[in-house]
Amino acid sequence: MKDCILIIKKVDPKNIVNDENRGKLDRNRRGIIVLFKTDEGYQPASENYSCFSSENEEGGVYYAPELMVYEEKGNLNIHYAHGRYGYWKYTFRYQNSDFELIGYDNSSNTGPVVNSTTSINFSTKKMLTQENTNEAADSGEEVFEKNGRILK
Numbered sequence: 001m002k003d004c005i006l007i008i009k010k011v012d013p014k015n016i017v018n019d020e021n022r023g024k025l026d027r028n029r030r031g032i033i034v035l036f037k038t039d040e041g042y043q044p045a046s047e048n049y050s051c052f053s054s055e056n057e058e059g060g061v062y063y064a065p066e067l068m069v070y071e072e073k074g075n076l077n078i079h080y081a082h083g084r085y086g087y088w089k090y091t092f093r094y095q096n097s098d099f100e101l102i103g104y105d106n107s108s109n110t111g112p113v114v115n116s117t118t119s120i121n122f123s124t125k126k127m128l129t130q131e132n133t134n135e136a137a138d139s140g141e142e143v144f145e146k147n148g149r150i151l152k
Helices: none
Strands: 004-009 016-019 023-026 030-038 041-052 066-072 075-081 086-095 098-110 113-121 126-132 144-150
Touching: 004 041, 004 066, 041 098, 075 098
Parallel strands: none
Antiparallel strands: 004 030, 016 023, 030 041, 066 075, 075 086, 086 098, 098 113, 113 126, 126 144
């Protein structure tokens, strides 16, 4: 058996709304529970019952970002995908008896073309930004101007 990541959702009828275009929507917030497998069974490592918005939030002209939560290389990743507009991702590592934010990444896109990216490594205090300087680029034709710096 492995460690376990649970996405939970509050059940409160006050947060069920009637949207004029989409009908009845559950706007209750979601949360996360991380359980570590031990010899004695599962033990809670972290709990936050309302850290994520509802999957039925308003998304503007598009749709609300899609939440993906997964483990990769021993890290907990919280990834929001916003379709053709890009994504943002938070990376946490379990250290010092808690999950600590060690990374942040985002991509701002127009359709398949990447306009800019940002990557921050909080452990090394380094940030890298990339800006596409080819305004006429199709996907894969981007030309990036890179800018790295040390955070204080």
